[in-house]
Amino acid sequence: MNFDFSADQKSLREQARKFLGEHASSTRVRRILEGAAPYDVDLWKGMGEMGWMGTAIPETHGGAGFGYLELCVIAEELGRSLAPTPFASTIYLAAEALQIAGTAAQKKRWLPRIAQGEAIGCLALSEGPRVTTPATLATRADGARLTGAKVPVMDGDVADFAIVLAAREDRRADLYLVDLGGPGVTRKSLATVDPTRSHARIALDGAAAEPLGAAGQGWPLVERLLDRAAVLVAFEQIGGAQAALDMAREYALGRFAFGRQIASFQAIKHKLADMYVGIELARSNAYYGAWALSKDAPELGVAAAAARVAASEAYYQAAKENIQVHGGMGFTWEFDCHLHYRRAKLTGLMLGSARRWKDLLVTRLEAGAA
Amino acid sequence: MDFDDTREEAAFRAEVRQWLGAHAEPKRGAFETWQSRYPGREGWDGLERAQAFQRSKAEAGFAALHWPAEWGGRALPPIYQVIYSQEESRFLVPRGYFEIGLGMCMPTLFAYASEDQKRRYAPAALRGDEVWCQLFSEPGAGSDLAGLRTRAVRDGEDWVINGQKIWTSGAHWADWAILVARSDPKTAKHKGLSFFFLSMKSPGIETRRIKQISGASHFNEVYFTDARIPDGQRLGAVGAGWGVAITTLMNERLTSGDLRGPDFEEIFGLARATQLEDGPAIANAAVRERLADLYVKTQGVRLTRFRTMTALSRGETPGPENSIGKLVNAPKAQEIASFAMDLLDMGGVIMDKDVAPLRAAFQDSLLSTPGGRIAAGTDEILRNIIAERVLGLPQDVRVDRDLPFDQLPS
Numbered sequence: 001m002n003f004d005f006s007a008d009q010k011s012l013r014e015q016a017r018k019f020l021g022e023h024a025s026s027t028r029v030r031r032i033l034e035g036a037a038p039y040d041v042d043l044w045k046g047m048g049e050m051g052w053m054g055t056a057i058p059e060t061h062g063g064a065g066f067g068y069l070e071l072c073v074i075a076e077e078l079g080r081s082l083a084p085t086p087f088a089s090t091i092y093l094a095a096e097a098l099q100i101a102g103t104a105a106q107k108k109r110w111l112p113r114i115a116q117g118e119a120i121g122c123l124a125l126s127e128g129p130r131v132t133t134p135a136t137l138a139t140r141a142d143g144a145r146l147t148g149a150k151v152p153v154m155d156g157d158v159a160d161f162a163i164v165l166a167a168r169e170d171r172r173a174d175l176y177l178v179d180l181g182g183p184g185v186t187r188k189s190l191a192t193v194d195p196t197r198s199h200a201r202i203a204l205d206g207a208a209a210e211p212l213g214a215a216g217q218g219w220p221l222v223e224r225l226l227d228r229a230a231v232l233v234a235f236e237q238i239g240g241a242q243a244a245l246d247m248a249r250e251y252a253l254g255r256f257a258f259g260r261q262i263a264s265f266q267a268i269k270h271k272l273a274d275m276y277v278g279i280e281l282a283r284s285n286a287y288y289g290a291w292a293l294s295k296d297a298p299e300l301g302v303a304a305a306a307a308r309v310a311a312s313e314a315y316y317q318a319a320k321e322n323i324q325v326h327g328g329m330g331f332t333w334e335f336d337c338h339l340h341y342r343r344a345k346l347t348g349l350m351l352g353s354a355r356r357w358k359d360l361l362v363t364r365l366e367a368g369a370a
Numbered sequence: 371m372d373f374d375d376t377r378e379e380a381a382f383r384a385e386v387r388q389w390l391g392a393h394a395e396p397k398r399g400a401f402e403t404w405q406s407r408y409p410g411r412e413g414w415d416g417l418e419r420a421q422a423f424q425r426s427k428a429e430a431g432f433a434a435l436h437w438p439a440e441w442g443g444r445a446l447p448p449i450y451q452v453i454y455s456q457e458e459s460r461f462l463v464p465r466g467y468f469e470i471g472l473g474m475c476m477p478t479l480f481a482y483a484s485e486d487q488k489r490r491y492a493p494a495a496l497r498g499d500e501v502w503c504q505l506f507s508e509p510g511a512g513s514d515l516a517g518l519r520t521r522a523v524r525d526g527e528d529w530v531i532n533g534q535k536i537w538t539s540g541a542h543w544a545d546w547a548i549l550v551a552r553s554d555p556k557t558a559k560h561k562g563l564s565f566f567f568l569s570m571k572s573p574g575i576e577t578r579r580i581k582q583i584s585g586a587s588h589f590n591e592v593y594f595t596d597a598r599i600p601d602g603q604r605l606g607a608v609g610a611g612w613g614v615a616i617t618t619l620m621n622e623r624l625t626s627g628d629l630r631g632p633d634f635e636e637i638f639g640l641a642r643a644t645q646l647e648d649g650p651a652i653a654n655a656a657v658r659e660r661l662a663d664l665y666v667k668t669q670g671v672r673l674t675r676f677r678t679m680t681a682l683s684r685g686e687t688p689g690p691e692n693s694i695g696k697l698v699n700a701p702k703a704q705e706i707a708s709f710a711m712d713l714l715d716m717g718g719v720i721m722d723k724d725v726a727p728l729r730a731a732f733q734d735s736l737l738s739t740p741g742g743r744i745a746a747g748t749d750e751i752l753r754n755i756i757a758e759r760v761l762g763l764p765q766d767v768r769v770d771r772d773l774p775f776d777q778l779p780s
Contacts (some may be wrong), residue, residue: 001379001449001683002372003676032420069371194595249761264764266750268755277698280691281670291371310666345748358662359655365638365665 003287005073010054013073019050020081029196032084033339038158038189038198044085048117053091062112068294072235072286072322079236080243082339085197086120086155088236088350092229094121097163097175097337100228101213101221104294106177106370110161122159124150124178124202125222126177131356134173134219143213145184145206146176154350156200157189165218173218176209184208185290194342226351227304229288237347238283239320241311243339245275248318248325262320268325275318279351282307300366305361312357313350319344373676375645376683382450386457387428389681394423399629401731403465417501417543420464424498433496434472441492449682464589466539471495475548477621479567482614491546503544504534505592506615510780512537513751515550516560516612517770517778520594522551524608527601529566530555530680531574531594537745538730541577541590542568549599550615553608555776556573561568562775563611563748568599586735595664631735632728634668637661637706644713649712660709664702671698690760697752700742708737 005013023043032040047053055071057063071091078087095114098107098121113119126132127139128151139148146166156162161357164176180187184207190199219298249272252263262268291305292300323330330337348354375383398407408416411520427433428442435450437443444450466682473678477494479488494500510519519698520533541547547570554562570577573599579587606614641651641661675689681688711718711730743749757763 001676002374004371004680004684016525101556108721142515243407245761249763250764260767263763264766266754267768269763269766270750270753272761272763273697273753273756276761280674280694281667281698283691284670284673284677285666287677288669294371305662306666306669310670335629355659358659359778361662362652362666365661366642368394369638369642 003291005069009073012070013077016050016052016074016124018079019076021045022084024081024083026339029084029142029339031081039086039155042081044087044117045355047083047085047087051097053088053117054115056091057095057111057115061107062115062139063287064115068108068231068300069290070074071232072293074362075232075235076239079239082196082243082343086122086158086198086295088229088233089155089159090114090120091124092232093123093225094159094161094163095231096228097121097212097221097225098177098339100224101175101217102177106210106212110252110361113160117225118158119161120155122161122162123225124153124164127152127363131199131352133173134167137165137167137171137173139164139204139315140204141166141168141174141176141209144209144211146178146204146209147206148165149201151201152190152192152199153202154197154199158196162202163212164342165205166209167220173222174215175212175218175221177212178204178207178209182208185279192338192346194346196339196343199347205362227300228293230308230351230357231286231293231300233347233351234289236285236346237315238279238286240343240347241275241279241282241315244315244322244337245279247312247337247340248272248275248322251326251329257331262325271321271325273313275314275321278310278314278317283309285310301364302361305357305364308357309361310350310352312354315340315344316348379449379453379683382446383453383457383694386432386454389432390461393426393430394458394463396460397462401728402462403630405466405719407462414420414543414727416464417467421498422764423464424468428497433468433498434476437476438495441476441478441488442496447682447685449679452679452682456506467501467543468495468498470504470539472499474618474621475502475505475546475567478565478614478618481617482565483567497689500545501540501543503540503545503547504618505538505541505549506618507537508534509536510669511727513748515615517654518547518550518552518563522552522553522564522566522599523553524553524601527598529601529604530573531566531568531597531599533594535592535594536578536580536589538590538592539588541570541592542579544572548605548618552609552775553611556774557609559683559770559775559778560608561611564608564613565605565611565614566599567603567605568597572599574599575599582738582741584741598660623634630778631703631738632706633703634661634664634706634733636728636731637664637710640713640732643727646713646715659714662704664709667698667702671695690756693756693760693766694751696742696747697749697756700739701749703735703742704739707732707739725769 023046028040051064052074054063054069055066056140098110108120159180162178162180165173166176167173184205186203188201190201192199235260252268253261255262286307289303292303311317323337326337329335405416407511408419410416431444432454434443435446438445463780476492479491506515508518522531547568549566549568550563551566552562576593578591580589580591581587630683642655644651646654678692720726721730721733726733758765
């Protein structure tokens with residue numbers, strides 16, 4: 001039995017924690033929360049110098065060729081620090097889409113630039129405040145031209161290219177690669193619940209696009225892509241949840257009421273114990289997802305859905321109850337509790353809600369039991 | 371990351387498999403237990419067969435893998451016990467007869483008894499020739515064990531015991547017991563306790579079965595009326611019994627949190643087989659959502675155990691995550707039972723084994739699972755343990771800690 005990260009992977013985690021402690025401090029995160037910049041450019045550059053963008057990109061495409069377990073370790077630390085960068089969009093979504101569906105030319109064009117931290121990518125799926133499925137898809141592909149509106153697109157305002165889901169005339173969904181610098185693309189920043197991550201509305205008006213992946217395979221590719229990203233985002237969520245639990249613990253130990261530390265009241269102790277249990281259940285499910293992702297195992301579908309559900313719920317629970325433990329102070333702009341509360345909700349929805357993933361999980365369990 | 375055994379572990383697993391295949395019987399159904407196969411007279415038939423199995427297990431060297439060789443063990447790291455238990459769980463093997471003696475009483479003797487006493491008791495316990503029980507809980511001292519009131523009064527070379535213990539598994543067939551009792555009520559509650567072992571055949575001991583809400587009787591009350599224990603059977607100093615009891619409890623086998631009754635697989639199967647008003651239960655959105663929640667918890671506990679095994683296999687101390695198993699599994703088992711019955715609607719109440727699905731396993735579970743949330747640490751105590759030992763939060767204010775025991779309100 002060897003169901004844990006290796007010593008090398010753990011030392012990578014320490015290295016990442018140290019780097020982010022310095023370069024993605026609360027002060028730095030708040031600059032993005034309160035300022036006009038969509039992301040922390042200096043931090044992004046630093047991460048590039050650390051070689052993180054190329055972690056799971058093969059050496060033939062300019063990456064470090066480590067693997068997904070290493071990427072999971074980094075993701076957990078990014079989630080803990082709330083690092084305000086387009087890492088998830090670029091690495092878990094855009095680079096993965098290229099890796100699983102791109103032609104040799106597409107990979108050659110984008111992956112080395114991604115690995116160097118010189119290109120930002122994003123996934124443009126959602127079409128407004130409602131579930132987007134192939135049946136509801138309004139963005140149309142006319143040959144190699146796309147028309148429609150994608151909203152919200154995480155990092156869509158700063159990305160160099162987008163992976164776009166659009167329907168052809170026969171209503172089959174396909175993925176397309178769109179250079180966002182080209183004509184027919186209009187981008188507008190969009191306010192969301194988590195201003196530490198930037199979002200856009202992308203309007204496409206006959207924008208030039210090239211197909212990504214086999215014709216008619218758009219939706220299965222999206223599902224595969226979301227499974228892979230679900231594991232990686234789960235590690236971000238666990239990192240964030242652990243940070244929220246740590247904050248709640250620190251505050252409860254230092255705050256006195258009724259003549260004693262509030263951490264000595266069972267109402268608080270049991271709340272923190274429940275946060276811990278939720279996080280450990282999520283962590284174990286996420287480890288299984290990491291294993292399946294690293295081995296490209298057939299278990300990935302079930303493992304990713306379980307990791308997604310467990311981590312989304314654990315993070316939201318930890319972030320929400322962290323505010324409660326802080327009392328009135330937790331409700332102020334000044335305290336960092338709301339940063340995790342915002343990020344928990346954002347990460348819980350960015351790949352689709354837990355409600356939808358639960359349904360998907362049971363569908364996959366049924367298929368496995370059939 | 372992988373789920374493979376090391377070469378040594380794989381070889382050991384093969385050895386265990388081969389031995390079990392030759393010496394144990396397969397289960398006839400998922401929920402069959404030794405006691406249900408061999409009920410006999412109050413479990414006596416089961417006990418005699420269990421002792422025969424234990425003897426052959428001891429002779430094959432599987433009965434106490436981590437014990438030193440001089441006491442019949444193999445001095446193996448804990449991962450081998452996990453592997454043995456995994457393999458054994460596929461077979462119908464005795465449960466509930468020897469775990470307390472080997473897992474809790476003998477380690478306490480190893481720490482506090484004389485060499486002569488260890489030689490006298492350990493081999494007999496290992497072979498199952500003598501069965502042990504643990505006399506700790508009392509009607510007024512459960513989660514707060516140190517509040518116990520059974521008195522131990524010195525009389526010459528003996529101690530005289532009066533009082534009542536409760537929730538004692540196996541007291542009705544045990545030959546020997548460990549006991550913690552109050553030797554000094556004038557001092558603070560943790561400081562006035564002493565620890566003994568005694569023969570359950572001693573005069574002045576009366577054992578009564580407790581009937582549980584399920585109708586089964588797994589526990590006993592034990593009454594002491596002037597029962598005598600020689601002072602030579604005291605373990606640890608007079609007044610130091612709490613420390614000895616902690617040693618016992620530290621040796622309590624990592625509560626595996628394994629469910630004996632219906633788990634995710636069974637509720638998932640029921641949802642696929644059951645029709646609701648609008649079609650199969652498995653197609654109902656509310657049912658699907660709860661199934662997903664139960665799956666995530668089930669997998670979470672199972673995979674957390676793999677993390678613990680990994681630490682053991684690497685020769686490391688497992689992290690605190692292994693403390694969540696029972697706290698998650700016990701309420702989950704109760705939820706599965708109740709949820710299954712809801713799916714069966716009005717018919718969910720049926721306990722007739724020929725009518726209810728899985729021979730009424732869900733209904734049985736409804737009535738047995740409340741005990742799981744109380745035994746070996748209530749849900750509330752487990753949360754305290756996580757809060758204090760894992761998260762490092764302070765203990766609750768204890769108003770009784772420094773007062774003489776006989777001045778505490780009760």
